[in-house]
Amino acid sequence: MTSDRHNFLQRIWYSIFPGTRRDRVDREHYRQFFNGLLLHFRPRVVPERTLRFTLSWGLGGMAVVLVSLLFLTGLMLKFTYQPVPDRAYESIVRMQNVVYFGQLIRNIHHWSGNALLLVVFLHFLRVFFSGAFHSGRQFNWILGLVMLLLILASNFTGYLLPWDQLAFWAVTICTGMLEYIPGIGVGLQKFIRGGTDIGPATLSIFYAIHTAIIPAGLIILMPFHFWRVRKARGLVIPRKPDDDPQDRGASVATIPNLIVRELVVASALVAVMLLFSILFNAPLEAKANPGLSPNPTKAPWYFSGLQELLLHFHPLFAVLVIPAVILGLLFILPYLRYDADTAGVWFVSDQGRKAAVIAAVIAAILTPLGIVADEYVISYATWLPSVPPGISNGILPATLILAGILGFYWWIKKKYCSINNEAILAVFVLLLTAFVILTITGIWFRGVGMKLGWGW
Ligand code: HEM
């Protein structure tokens, strides 16, 4: 309460910033009010062990901060960006050269979008490796996967908006991949492009998806995700394999223990993003020219693994069968039958850790070998001239690889694992390592004509 002791200006000031009152009783009243507000969203106490930085690495919170930065800067960009091919590129150039802080706002948006993908991917890995997808958290895993797909789609639709050569041709080849889906592929491509080619309709469709549909999806799913964390009684409790899973340890007050940690991570992240955006400008090439394709034409970095697959397999397998199988497996992962509930134990057990390292080493040797062999040695056209490519370059290698993965599962389970959780972890690490190597090859080791070589 402001009293007669305060003058007119002070009364206005304190009505806006009640926390600055010198009166101790007033300040305490304000503090309680503010804490009460916060505790509408957060639990009053949290298990002390979940506060360890090495459990969550602050990654979920970082994703929230980056999404907030993207919404804030995205809304600002909307004031100057014009989503029509004749003016989009020019509006970006104007934003960078004329609008106050335009370049900085664009940089923050660009780098936050890319950082978000990385952070959410790492969050997905931490959730998997700490076993936080078992009973009670299964559906939150599904919600997370849907958000991961939304973030991918958001980065991809945003990629086209600057309408420069990079944007135009990356989106051309990525949407071009859809053609290979049998039956619906061509129709789907036409639907997404708004016609046969990338043009004004594509830009408005991408703009609407980017600035309305996906943000709406995130605004709905994010609170749902947090509510599920709350329903599962907070984060998974980290423990050693022999610890009692029922022992939740001591609890501590959320304010200040959790809130201060979150504020530190959030402030550090905002500072890093700001510094990075001051130092490095978002790329902008020449204006899109539909008649002149750059060589090589590369997909955005997060689709490089997919583009790399396309160089080795029949397109139907590279674009549809392999990604669909992997995605399908990820969606059913929390609902598989496990021998034990290992929630909270990093890498399942000591044996699981060992199996994971073996899987990583095998994939790190075989994937580059496979890439090089396919580039220089294997030639289906000469070896199997009469076999249709869908079989020689599709069904045949895919079946061999599948047999190899099943054989690996059987071997590692027999030799190194006592429960199936460890063998499933090993297969996950095998595929993850192969995926990372394919992505790195696509980004850095593909040059002119997509030939192997230094191609950055
Ligand atoms: C925009 C994307 C995402 C945001 C903003 C987000 C945010 C969060 C936050 C703040 C937490 C609690 C703190 C933490 O664990 O760091 C959390 C937990 C969780 N997230 Fe996400 N997440 C996202 C994507 C994902 C993805 C891709 C997955 C997995 C497929 C996932 C699965 C989970 C699960 C299972 C938990 C509970 C973890 C536990 O109990 O220890 N989330 N998420």
Ligand code: HEM
């Ligand atoms: C998860 C959220 C989002 C992600 C990952 C994301 C990502 C991106 C990316 C990568 C670009 C291309 C930046 C460039 O290189 O120039 C972009 C552009 C753009 N985004 Fe977003 N964005 C998100 C949310 C939003 C929101 C909520 C809005 C507005 C409501 C928005 C509005 C824009 C606009 C107007 C552009 C064109 C300007 C430009 O390209 O610099 N974005 N976005």
